[in-house]
Amino acid sequence: MILHADGNSFYASCEQIFRPDLRGKPVAVLSNNDGVIIALNKEAKATGIRRGDPYFKVRDICAGKKIAVFSSNYTLYADIARRITSIYMEYAPDIEEYSIDESFLFFDQCSFTKQDWYDIGRELKQRIYKEVGMPICVGVAPTKTLAKLYNKKAKEHGGVFVYDKDEIDPLLEKTDCGTIWGVGPARAARLRQRGIRNALSLKHMSLYEAKKLMTIQGFATVQELNGIPCIDKIIRTKKDVITSSRQFSKRIYDIPTLECAIVQYAELAVERLRQQACECKAVSIYISTCNYYSDNPDEQYSNGAFATLPRMTSYTPDIVDAARTLLPRVFRYGYGYKSIMVTLMDITPAACQGNLWIDPREDIKKRDFMSSLDAISQSYGRGAITLAKGFERQGWEMRRSFLSPCWTTRYQDIPKVH
DNA sequence: TCTGGGGTCCTAGGACCC
DNA sequence: TCTGGGGTCCTAGGACCC
Secondary structure (H helix, E strand, O other): OEEEEEEOOHHHHHHHHOOHHHOOOOEEEEOHHHOEEEEEOHHHHOOOOOOOOEHHHHHHHHHHOOOEEEEOOHHHHHHHHHHHHHHHHHHOOEEEEEEOOEEEEEOOOOOOOHHHHHHHHHHHHHHHHHHOOOOEEEEEEOOHHHHHHHHHHHHHHOOEEEOOOOOHHHHHHOOEHHHOOOOOHHHHHHHHHOOOOEHHHHHOOOHHHHHHHHHHHHHHHHHHHOOOOOOOOOOOOOOOOEEEEEEEEEEEOOHHHHHHHHHHHHHHHHHHHHHOOEEEEEEEEEEEOOOOOOOOHHHOOEEEEEEEEEEEEOOHHHHHHHHHHHHHHHOOOOOOEEEEEEEEEEEEEOOOOEEEEOOHHHOOOHHHHHHHHHHHHHHHOOOOEEEEEOOOOOOEEEEEOOOOOOOOOOHHHOOOOO
16 A cells, blocks of 8 residues: 655645744745745635736735735745655655655555554654644555545545545546546546546546557556556656746846846756756756737747757856857847746766865865865765865865765855854 | 668657646 | 746657668
8 A cells, every 4th residue: 555645735834834823824825036826725725816826916815815925935845845754754664755745655564454544644644743733634545646536535534535445436436537646637638528527437448548548657547546556656866857947027138137047047957966966968048038918929039059068067167158158049139038947958977076176265274174074075975085285276175086076166165064 | 653661869849747 | 017946758750870
């Protein structure tokens, strides 16, 4: 059996943890630039506001209904997610962190009764609420697709819901196809054309037809609805691409401002590349005037460009320069740009040697520098570290066999030890 | 009427997820 | 005036090769 645990209105609940006075009151969280609503708790949903609503359109309603509105704080949410995961790990030997607020827990033994699963689920729910302050729901079923479905239905069952083979078909019959994991709006529409509306008919669909209609993924979904595990645990050690993008609140008409943004978001992307101890071989940028309504199509323009780097690297200046150099190739005057995107591609784990060089003009005390080394080894894994007065560059120079190269030319970039 | 066949690699685009 | 920011997987089709 697989246990699926999911934080309720995760972002909104995170904010409530630090504002106990908001318990039971409506809470909403906004995207970057306070553009749209990305999370709502149950009380906020009841006011009629929906996820994805532009904030400027519903600002008055929010004020009128006394909804507490927050700008998003992803660092906080990630920290809370970490604490929750550490509790999950006490329960299951094997965990898949599917997203920031969702995990699959895989259990070894299968001798548990239905009641045992309810006990485990309820205990888990209580502990997470008591120790972290996050309300969660739990679904238990033989496959990931069914576990997610049971989780969704758990809200009407006190927060914990366990599979029962005698109850599954009536449950599926009451479930719309589109709510099944892996069936989005497009596939739901195609299924409807074939007269398949509820999840029970989807379960009984022929595998041949499922594959023809919804690719191999649809095949897997149908198998999973029949209780046959088909979607493996995903073990991810690195991302395939790293994207850093933003929609601006104002239109940008000139190259320098756009270039500033490209540099900034390229730096963010490289930061994440290093965090996963990887290097990349290519970078691309994309700029767009994309607007959502009432715009003259003649004013729309978007373009992207791609560059292969001379070598595998995680060296910020090289990657940032490459991204910046692409800009003149895609920029056209006369357009007001609304969004940019920087993507790092061809990512592979780094296993080469790196040098860290400190500019001598910064006059760093050797003792301070040594204490930073501890932090570096914690971040980048073990390796032999040598510290010496640099010969070639006349500064402090550190050589070590990095698991990943840590390139920097500024002392303040080095993580500090407290 | 007639057009070789079999393979790989790469890319764009669609669909999905949170 | 103001509409998010990440990701993944699959497939078709073109380029290229022998």
